[in-house]
Amino acid sequence: MQIKSLLFAAFCVLTIAACKKDNDEIKGFGSIEIEFDNQAAGSALVFGKDYTNAAGESLQFTTFDYYISNIVLVTADGARFVVPQEKSYFLCKHDDADTREIKIDDVPAGDYTSIEFMVGIDSAKSVSPIGERTGVLDPAAGANGHYWSWNSGYIFVKMEGTSPVAPPDFGNIFQYHVGLFGGFDSPTLNNLKTIKLTVPDEAAEVREGKGAPHFHLFVDAMAIFSSPTNVSIAATPFSHGDAFSATLSANYVDMFMIDHVHNP
């Protein structure tokens, strides 16, 4: 019996080793970079520049920030690398370019063709004890201005700007703050969205000892205003975690795409 299982184990080891030999370079760990390159109307997003939404309204942006979390990298043959949760929370701010280039280390070598992530902060983290909320999750520091204390949770997407059609009494500003993770003990609206993107052509080649491949993502700020539902600033200038936020999150779910992958 024992000999049999030993033989079987040896066979397995040999088989695996043989397989590994087939793509002999792909082992070890490397890094990967993901850049969130904000766009509007077909070119780089610029605060203060005039844009026109699908409802025909003129607008300018002053804030465009979003949380990215729970990143998963997937290879061509479907192997999934789940980025360890504690390293998987990012707050990307348009006016702070460093926050929009994220680097993930200790990625198993391989050819990655898709990337998955959540826009927002998952429900488990959203209700976690305060001791587990550091960095961009600290409500009084990194998350200050991106956290609702009256409806405890993070503001997944924070978009603000001005428009001549927004109420003049409030300085013509519009504000779209989208959050809500589904509730703790009692249910709430859930605006958490998981995004799955596939590379347009070449895979991101993670190799040990080589530079990090770079996923260059485009994030279309204008997507929040259309598809499937056209959003009018005149009709809805403010949304702070209300029912309308479901319309906004359904619109922005397709604002991400991988423009290209750059291998070093």
Add this chain to the structure above:
Amino acid sequence: MNKSTYLIVLFAWIFASCGEKEHDQPFAGPQLPSNFPPPVYDLSLNPVTEAGFALGKKLFYEKALSRDSTIACADCHISFSAFSHPEHPTSHGIDNLFGRRNAIAAQNLIWAKEFFWDGGVPNLDLVPLNAIQSPVEMDANPAVVLERLRQNAQYKAMFKAAFGTEEITTAHFLQSLSQFMAMLVSANSRYDKYVRGESGGDLSSDELAGLAVFKAKCASCHDTDLFTDNSFRNNGILNDFSFDRGRNEVSQLPEDVGKFRVPSLRNVTVTDPYMHNGKFKTLAMVLDHYASGVQDSPTLDPLLRQPDGTLGIPLNAQEKTELIAFLKTLDDETFLRDVRFAQ
């Protein structure tokens, strides 16, 4: 030794030994009463220590937590009224602004699943941020508040004593407040002693009759010895909730319009005025509401619809009297007068 010297020495000795006795006793964390379910709050993640509790208490009474340093938590949560705000239908905050809701009693908080009338906060640690940031309560930026504390040598020392480091982090700030709030356990009313079979737990026949009425007609919402089932319900206080949609403002679910958290009834005689908007000044008014004042709306709690189509809970005059007699047995004088919690 003359007589008075003798007396002084005697008193000094008694006093010293009392002090010693107290000092020798290890700091006891929150009372976990045998008639309560297990706490919801995970005390193992934030064990209550004497230094952490002392710091949390100081912060609870600290006006620097508000924008202009005029308002402390304790201004609307007063110890002798079970940390509710007497005489104030709704909370009275910064710049003399009034909120839309009654300052809810702060007691037995480690058993609560969700906080505030709308349940907007799911963890005790996060509760203070709501009051600190509310524009009609303390209206402060928590980052600014923390910076104020960092400039204060006494706080630095107290954080060091409580958490082993002078560094004043968001987590330690909130955890110390949680340690203070965790200690606010009210479980020594006459009713508790009755339930636990302890001495001093005698209920009169009226009170016992009231308990029977309570179990039959109130306990489906005011459940367990916490006297709340932690649910959100529309109790027919209004029929138009456009001023305050309650739980719906948090959940955005249409079925939650006009629903508010079922409050505990502990120390209910001192937590007036009652209801989320402080509409009723007396318990008699509350019972009259349930007996004959319930207003209809689409989300009215089904328990307030009787089979014959009438609204509310049928209560006759005798039952009301008995209920009030019973509710008074939930007053917990040891909690209300606990010097550890008072300023």
